[in-house]
Amino acid sequence: MPEREVPTFPADGGARIEYELQLYYWIRLIRAFEERVSHLHRQNKILGGVYSGAGQEAIVTGVCAPLREGDFLAPLHRDLGVFLVRGVEPGRLMAQLMGKETGLSRGKDNFLHGGELSRGIFGPTSMLGSSLPVCVGAALKFKMKRDPNVAVAFFGEGAASRGDVHEAMNFAGVHKLPVLFVCENNRFAFSTPIEKQMAVEDLAVRATGYGFSGYVCAGNDLLAVLNLTQRLVNRIRNGGGPELIEFKTYRFRGHSEHDPATYRDQDELIEWESRDPIPLYELYLEKRGHDLARVREQVDARVRNTIQEAVDYAEHSPFPEPHEALEDLYAPSAQTDAAEERRAARGARG
Amino acid sequence: MEITYLKAINEALHEEMRRDENVFVMGEDVAELGGAFKVTEGLLDAFGPERVIDTPIAEALIVGAGVGAAMLGMRPVLEMQFGDFISCAFDQIVNTAATLRYRHGGLASCPIVIRAPSGAGVHGALFHSQNPEAWFTRVPGLKVVAPATPYDAKGMLKAAIRDDNPVVYFEHKRLYRSVKEDVPTGDFTVPLGVAQVRRSGDDLSIVTYGGTLHQALEAANIAEREDGISVEVLDLRTLLPLDREAILAAARKTGKVLVVHEDRLTGGIGGEIAAIIGEHAFEYLDAPVRRLAMLDTHNAFSPPLEEFILPNTAKIVAAVRDLWAY
Ligand SMILES: Cc1ncc(C[n+]2csc(CCOP(=O)(O)OP(=O)(O)O)c2C)c(N)n1
Numbered sequence: 194m195p196e197r198e199v200p201t202f203p204a205d206g207g208a209r210i211e212y213e214l215q216l217y218y219w220i221r222l223i224r225a226f227e228e229r230v231s232h233l234h235r236q237n238k239i240l241g242g243v244y245s246g247a248g249q250e251a252i253v254t255g256v257c258a259p260l261r262e263g264d265f266l267a268p269l270h271r272d273l274g275v276f277l278v279r280g281v282e283p284g285r286l287m288a289q290l291m292g293k294e295t296g297l298s299r300g301k302d303n304f305l306h307g308g309e310l311s312r313g314i315f316g317p318t319s320m321l322g323s324s325l326p327v328c329v330g331a332a333l334k335f336k337m338k339r340d341p342n343v344a345v346a347f348f349g350e351g352a353a354s355r356g357d358v359h360e361a362m363n364f365a366g367v368h369k370l371p372v373l374f375v376c377e378n379n380r381f382a383f384s385t386p387i388e389k390q391m392a393v394e395d396l397a398v399r400a401t402g403y404g405f406s407g408y409v410c411a412g413n414d415l416l417a418v419l420n421l422t423q424r425l426v427n428r429i430r431n432g433g434g435p436e437l438i439e440f441k442t443y444r445f446r447g448h449s450e451h452d453p454a455t456y457r458d459q460d461e462l463i464e465w466e467s468r469d470p471i472p473l474y475e476l477y478l479e480k481r482g483h484d485l486a487r488v489r490e491q492v493d494a495r496v497r498n499t500i501q502e503a504v505d506y507a508e509h510s511p512f513p514e515p516h517e518a519l520e521d522l523y524a525p526s527a528q529t530d531a532a533e534e535r536r537a538a539r540g541a542r543g
Numbered sequence: 544m545e546i547t548y549l550k551a552i553n554e555a556l557h558e559e560m561r562r563d564e565n566v567f568v569m570g571e572d573v574a575e576l577g578g579a580f581k582v583t584e585g586l587l588d589a590f591g592p593e594r595v596i597d598t599p600i601a602e603a604l605i606v607g608a609g610v611g612a613a614m615l616g617m618r619p620v621l622e623m624q625f626g627d628f629i630s631c632a633f634d635q636i637v638n639t640a641a642t643l644r645y646r647h648g649g650l651a652s653c654p655i656v657i658r659a660p661s662g663a664g665v666h667g668a669l670f671h672s673q674n675p676e677a678w679f680t681r682v683p684g685l686k687v688v689a690p691a692t693p694y695d696a697k698g699m700l701k702a703a704i705r706d707d708n709p710v711v712y713f714e715h716k717r718l719y720r721s722v723k724e725d726v727p728t729g730d731f732t733v734p735l736g737v738a739q740v741r742r743s744g745d746d747l748s749i750v751t752y753g754g755t756l757h758q759a760l761e762a763a764n765i766a767e768r769e770d771g772i773s774v775e776v777l778d779l780r781t782l783l784p785l786d787r788e789a790i791l792a793a794a795r796k797t798g799k800v801l802v803v804h805e806d807r808l809t810g811g812i813g814g815e816i817a818a819i820i821g822e823h824a825f826e827y828l829d830a831p832v833r834r835l836a837m838l839d840t841h842n843a844f845s846p847p848l849e850e851f852i853l854p855n856t857a858k859i860v861a862a863v864r865d866l867w868a869y
Contacts, residue, residue: 240666241844292845300845303668319670320631321600354599355631382600384576390599456575515851518843 202419210483216254216415217478218492220471223250223274225496226283229504230273230290234450238508239290241303246271248413248445251470252377254278255418256345259426260313265331265344267315267324269377270305271444272347279312283499284506293510300513301521322348322355325374329361332370332435343429344372350396350439351382362435366403369434373425374400376439377412383448384456397439405435412440413470416477443468546726549719551693552582552658555700556620558730560590563618566704567594569605570622570658579624580660580719602631609655610640610709618654618704626661626713627673640709641684652707656700661689662715662754662805663837663853668844674753674806674837679711680783680815686735687783689713691756693724695780698733706735715754715805722757736781738789744775747867748793750816751803752779755854759803762859772867782812787819794820798829801866803854808836830869835862 203209227247233239246253253274257266260279268275276286281297289296289307298307298316308316315331317324328346335342352358353376365372376396380387400407408425411417418440425436443465447454479485546554560566568586570578574597577584587595598605602623609619623629629636636657643653663672679687686708690696696714703710741756742763749759756778763774777793779786794800800820802813817832838852 240846241668242671292848298844300848301669301841301843303666303844306669319625320628323631351600354601354604356601356603382571383579384572385597385599389597512847513845515847518848518852519838519840522840 202423213478213481213483214488214492216258216419217474217488218495219254219258219274219278220250220415220474221492222277222283222496222499223253224471226277226500226503227273229500231446231450233291233504240292243290243304243450244270244448245444245446245450246273248465248469249377249379249442250274251415251418251474252375252412252440252442253347255415256347256373256375256422258419259423260343260345263313263340263342265313265315265328265335265342267317267328267344267346268305269317269324269347269349269352270319271349271377273305275347276305276309276314279309279314281309281312281314283503287503287507288510291507291510292512293507294513295507295510299521300517321352322357324348325358325361326364329365329370329372332365332372333368335371336368341430342371343426344370345375346372347375347377349382350376350378350380350387351385351390353396353399354390362399362403362437365435366405369432371429371432372435373422373429374435374437376437377442378439379442379444381444381448381457383452395439397437400437403435405437407437407439409439409441412442413465413468413473415470415474544726544728545723546693547720548693548696548714548722549580549582551697551726552700552714553584554726555697555704556583556586557589559620559701559704560586560594562730563704565616566618566620567596567612568620568622569596569598569609571598571600571605571624573597573622578622580716582658582660582714582719583622602628603635606632606635606655606657607639609657610635610643610653613653613655614643614651620656620658620704623657623659625667625671626659626675627670629657629659629675629711630678632657633678636679636685636709636711637682641682643684644708645684653709654704654707656703656710656712658700658712658714660716661713662717663842663849664717664754666844666846666849667716667842669841672842674713674804676711676713676782677806677811680812682783684708685783686710686781687713688735688781689715689753690733690780691715691718691722691753691778693722694726695733697726698731699735699780701730702732702735705732710735713753717754718757733780736784736786738777738779738781738786740775740789740793741778742774742776744773744797746773746797747799747801747863748775748777748797749801749803749859749863750777750779750790750793752782754805755803755859758854758856759859761856762863765856765860766863766867770864770867772863774863779812785812785815785819787823790816790819791824794824794832795827798827799866799869800828800832801859801862802832802834802836803859803862804836805854806836807839808834809839811836830866833862833866835859
């Protein structure tokens with residue numbers, strides 16, 4: 194297979210500076226967007242389950258940044274950032290969370306279950322782990338059609354206990370499919386600590402059993418995430434078969450908005466809060482000679498505006514009409530249309 | 544003492560674990576957290592981590608391992624964190640557990656209970672609102688129950704744990720903290736497979752179970768007060784095996800039957816009930832059996848959509864009036 198061109202961290206000055214700032218904007222936007230979501234949830238403007246990804250933003254940012262149009266992603270329930278980095282309009286995302294007509298699923302489902310296929314995002318069900326076989330299927334299509342694309346499957350270390358995950362990885366290994374498995378190991382599945390989920394320290398070792406490689410990476414370090422992802426995606430795109438990265442990370446908040454997470458050790462939380470991906474990346478920007486105070490000020494304003502516009506858009510959007518609950522169950526087709534007509538005709542005859 | 548539906552389930556677990564050391568609890572976040580809904584709260588402290596087991600996220604494992612332990616004499620109570628995720632254990636339930644005795648020449652038993660918090664009306668959307676009972680009510684070898692009151696929740700869970708068959712126990716999330724009732728403190732069970740008349744009436748019968756029982760009772764009161772219609776309400780309590788005699792008695796008594804459930808219309812238990820009545824009480828009927836159920840779609844999220852597809856008190860009242868006028 195021919196070597197394909199990959200977007201890498203630009204080496205040259207101007208482009209690099211722009212790229213660095215774009216990454217900063219994304220990681221900040223995700224954090225702030227989710228904070229606003231929590232707030233709206235407390236005000237009952239967003240109903241149902243909301244799962245904060247605070248602390249894990251570097252993973253979605255660093256994994257999505259090197260991807261291209263046409264690549265396929267299955268985010269996990271904390272990966273709201275995937276939607277933002279892939280360019281889904283923030284207003285439509287907010288409308289999705291509020292159950293509005295203008296949301297991705299047009300009010301049918303909540304939170305991240307409405308995907309956006311035009312940006313390669315599959316809306317996962319709640320059934321943890323069940324998106325991995327789907328992702329592998331997307332990768333199968335890429336291979337069959339010689340598409341230069343990669344499928345990226347995000348999953349928690351908790352979800353990794355499900356059989357679907359094993360089935361997906363095994364098949365991907367057998368067929369050397371272009372898929373990147375991204376495990377966000379945040380040490381807890383709801384209240385269940387890692388020791389009760391698996392008997393090894395690193396989930397990455399499982400890759401060996403499927404015939405590909407597993408990597409462990411610091412998930413709160415945006416540059417580390419980005420560099421490793423770039424390297425592996427490049428290899429996968431060039432026919433190298435699947436890869437698995439286990440990102441070590443931690444969620445800063447409870448499992449969901451309802452969870453005070455009292456089962457966690459406060460020392461552990463403080464340790465991880467000290468590895469907050471945002472200040473870590475700010476340190477990098479400073480070392481690179483950015484005027485951090487100025488950058489912050491600009492990004493603060495941009496983030497604030499984007500979010501306010503998103504909230505305004507969503508709040509002013511209508512709810513769907515009740516009968517829409519019965520729509521979108523089947524694809525429209527000549528056959529169903531004909532059946533409708535026949536039924537109508539029968540009805541008319543009495 | 545007056546206790547909630549949730550507390551009733553919790554008490555049943557405590558009491559059964561105290562009574563029989565072979566009873567144990569297994570599921571996701573059931574130990575230290577006490578379950579996503581706090582149904583298993585206090586069990587870890589009382590019985591320790593060997594009998595209150597936090598599992599990885601692995602529903603097929605939870606049920607499959609439950610079957611293995613049960614065959615050898617244990618009595619596991621297995622929790623699905625949400626009833627919706629029971630789909631992930633489907634094979635172990637309908638194939639491994641349900642057929643165990645049959646294919647072992649009647650010499651093996653499978654005394655497991657699978658607890659599944661189900662039901663809509665809590666903004667749970669597609670995957671935290673489902674009423675999956677009808678996937679199981681056509682599987683011989685299983686028992687399927689759906690208690691609606693604290694008394695039944697406690698008594699039927701105890702009966703389920705003591706039963707030698709696999710029992711799928713649906714508990715409606717909306718009822719956890721919203722219904723309370725005086726429940727005796729001593730040991731008691733409520734037999735599986737027996738329906739109960741909750742309200743006596745002469746003009747029309749509502750047959751229902753689980754979450755919609757309370758709406759049906761409310762609707763019956765409204766219809767009586769505002770229209771003078773005397774409505775009987777039958778609570779099925781167990782969906783497999785069905786209490787056919789109680790269903791037929793309700794049909795024969797009033798001649799007009801409305802079946803109400805929150806599970807979907809098509810393929811829901813209402814169709815089976817209508818068929819039983821049609822086959823065995825046809826000559827008593829003054830009207831076709833009517834069904835009010837969730838519309839044939841998914842558990843839509845947006846409030847106007849959810850409101851539109853689910854049964855509620857007002858819709859039951861309207862259906863009662865309609866059927867009465869037939
Ligand atoms: C099949 C299935 N079982 C249980 C749940 C309930 N549940 C939702 S999130 C969660 C914990 C997930 O842990 P992990 O996969 O590590 O992701 P994290 O939430 O830590 O990001 C559980 C048990 C579910 N959604 N799906």
